Amino acid sequence: MTSLTGVITGTESMAERSYRILRDRLIMMDIAPGDPINEAQLAVDLDMGRTPIREALKRLEVDHLVVSYPRRGTFATGVDITELAAISEMRLVLEPLASRRAAEHRGGAYRGELERTMSAILSLDLSGDRRELMEYDLEVHRLIYRAAQNQHLQETLVRLDNLATRIWCMVLDRLPDLHGHIAEHATLIKLILDGDADEAEQLAAKHVIGFEKTIRSVL
CATH class of the missing domain: 1.10.10.10 (Winged helix-like DNA-binding domain superfamily/Winged helix DNA-binding domain)
Structure with missing residues (x-):
């Protein structure tokens, strides 16, 4: 990373x-x-x-x-919690699209990197350092965006995910299930590698919805 x-x-x-x-x-x-x-x-x-x-x-x-x-x-800049809904609205449209495109390419040129990242997540100590888990979260998202092979989609999603992650980091110590959220990435990567575009799209949407619900639960 x-x-x-x-x-x-x-x-x-x-x-x-x-x-x-x-x-x-x-x-x-x-x-x-x-x-x-x-x-x-x-x-x-x-x-x-x-x-x-x-x-x-x-x-x-x-x-x-x-x-x-x-x-x-x-x-x-300050972190404005009121932006969460607008950020999530955009991510709910674009994150599933990126995962679908990445799955249609089966990871493309990033297949090897996706495989290594999936293995790393599966071997992570999910009860360990929360900052390390957040770093993996950022890197997995960025890798999937690259694998979607759409520069405009990638750039937009990176900016949105960066803003979402700042909100997350603000309440990091209070998040109840960060470990499950990170572990879910391994499943998403597996779907992408298998070329299961429909399931990858659905899991990405679920991931975004779960993120917003988790944040709101601790505010």
């Missing part, structure tokens, strides 16, 4: 690396909602100049993860 560790694989620009690391810090609440973004400190932390960091922040503003104010600076 390279995107959450800061490890670079393959060819990656400094701006892309900066964007990826900052995005996941914001999603996982390592940068808390409302916190100021200190470009100088980030340049030191990430061992790079300010230009790639500024480019990354522009992208993150489009993703609704940071907000910039004239003469005040850039801040991590």
